[in-house]
Amino acid sequence: MKKYQIFIDGQAGTTGLQIRQRLASHPQIEVVTIDHDKRRDQDAKRELMSSVDVTVLCLPDDAARETATQARAAGCRVLDASSAHRTADGWVFGLAELARGQREAIASASAVSNPGCYATGAILLLRPLIAAGLLSADRDLSINAVSGYTGGGTKMVERYQQDNAPVYAAYGLGFDHKHIPEIQHWSGLQARPIFQPAVGSYDQGMLVMIPLQGSNGAALQQALSDYYQGEQFVQVLPYNEIPADSAPFVTPHGLNGSNRAELQVYGSASGQQALLVAKLDNLGKGASGAAVQNLNIMLGLEEGLCTQIV
Ligand SMILES: NC(=O)C1=CN([C@@H]2O[C@H](COP(=O)(O)OP(=O)(O)OC[C@H]3O[C@@H](n4cnc5c(N)ncnc54)[C@H](OP(=O)(O)O)[C@@H]3O)[C@@H](O)[C@H]2O)C=CC1
Numbered sequence: 001m002k003k004y005q006i007f008i009d010g011q012a013g014t015t016g017l018q019i020r021q022r023l024a025s026h027p028q029i030e031v032v033t034i035d036h037d038k039r040r041d042q043d044a045k046r047e048l049m050s051s052v053d054v055t056v057l058c059l060p061d062d063a064a065r066e067t068a069t070q071a072r073a074a075g076c077r078v079l080d081a082s083s084a085h086r087t088a089d090g091w092v093f094g095l096a097e098l099a100r101g102q103r104e105a106i107a108s109a110s111a112v113s114n115p116g117c118y119a120t121g122a123i124l125l126l127r128p129l130i131a132a133g134l135l136s137a138d139r140d141l142s143i144n145a146v147s148g149y150t151g152g153g154t155k156m157v158e159r160y161q162q163d164n165a166p167v168y169a170a171y172g173l174g175f176d177h178k179h180i181p182e183i184q185h186w187s188g189l190q191a192r193p194i195f196q197p198a199v200g201s202y203d204q205g206m207l208v209m210i211p212l213q214g215s216n217g218a219a220l221q222q223a224l225s226d227y228y229q230g231e232q233f234v235q236v237l238p239y240n241e242i243p244a245d246s247a248p249f250v251t252p253h254g255l256n257g258s259n260r261a262e263l264q265v266y267g268s269a270s271g272q273q274a275l276l277v278a279k280l281d282n283l284g285k286g287a288s289g290a291a292v293q294n295l296n297i298m299l300g301l302e303e304g305l306c307t308q309i310v
């Protein structure tokens with residue numbers, strides 16, 4: 001059986017580690033590593049990138065831009081987990097469930113950009129509804145979200161491992177969170193939304209929530225259900241269903257380690273108020289699970305292989 005080789009630049013970070021954990025049992029992908037003290041040596045990296053099938057970038061944005069430029073100049077295939085290239089020309093957005101033809105585009109791409117965790121939830125909810133004309137592209141929206149602290153990388157993990165970290169903290173108060181451009185670009189939303197994220201004192205799991213005034217929840221749920229019919233990693237729950245493991249609450253928990261996103265729609269009896277909810281693991285479908293899914297697609301392998309930590 002053919003084995004493909006990949007190199008993870010940033011292999012010791014939060015996202016890189018979780019990709020390695022998933023790939024440890026992959027039957028057709030092996031990870032080639034770089035000496036720790038050479039991890040910032042561009043010559044050593046270029047040599048390694050040229051020898052592997054795909055390089056995965058799990059770096060801060062600036063470092064990802066620099067390494068991606070080198071990789072592309074050398075003709076190497078790249079999957080970038082950072083937010084540097086999510087709306088950039090020449091890059092394919094790595095959300096296979098985005099639209100018909102997206103899987104094929106990922107499969108043949110030389111450069112794929114892995115979506116942001118919050119953006120994954122928001123785009124999965126909004127794109128089908130805007131495309132179907134059930135939500136107007138120029139509608140003013142608020143998107144509220146909460147994530148586990150691993151979403152902030154090693155620095156935030158260290159902070160939360162101390163005693164005085166806040167139980168719940170709202171941020172993004174400059175109204176300029178880095179996921180807003182990709183949410184607008186890939187959902188088709190023309191009006192700039194208010195995106196208001198928060199971080200909680202738990203490690204993994206997120207909710208992305210979009211309240212809608214004047215919308216009928218049942219119609220929205222049906223449209224989402226039809227759109228994602230047959231998808232293995234995106235499921236739409238029945239209308240107004242609260243998952244039994246958390247009832248009467250809707251929590252960010254329950255999907256950790258998986259590469260799944262669950263979409264939920266709640267609506268009022270009047271048919272005039274609704275809430276869209278996406279639940280996912282910020283390190284699963286929001287980062288490392290999606291990265292392994294994209295690698296499988298890029299290499300022509302079964303899409304679900306080793307995307308989950310069991
Ligand atoms: N955490 C999450 O939920 C998600 C993160 N992402 C994105 O993935 C990327 C990585 O994030 P995350 O794993 O959280 O970050 P971390 O801070 O956990 O890890 C980043 C890693 O990159 C290494 N690094 C930094 N600069 C360089 C460089 N110039 N060359 C080589 N290695 C370098 C760091 O090692 P050292 O400092 O020791 O050199 C560290 O191991 C980011 O762009 C982030 O935005 C995407 C989706 C979700």
Ligand SMILES: CC(=O)N[C@@H](CCC(=O)OP(=O)(O)O)C(=O)O
Nearest residue numbers: 082083116117118147151152199
């Ligand atoms: C809790 C937390 O801090 N989360 C991160 C987003 C994590 C993520 O998806 O980051 P990328 O866009 O880099 O992929 C943040 O809000 O900046």
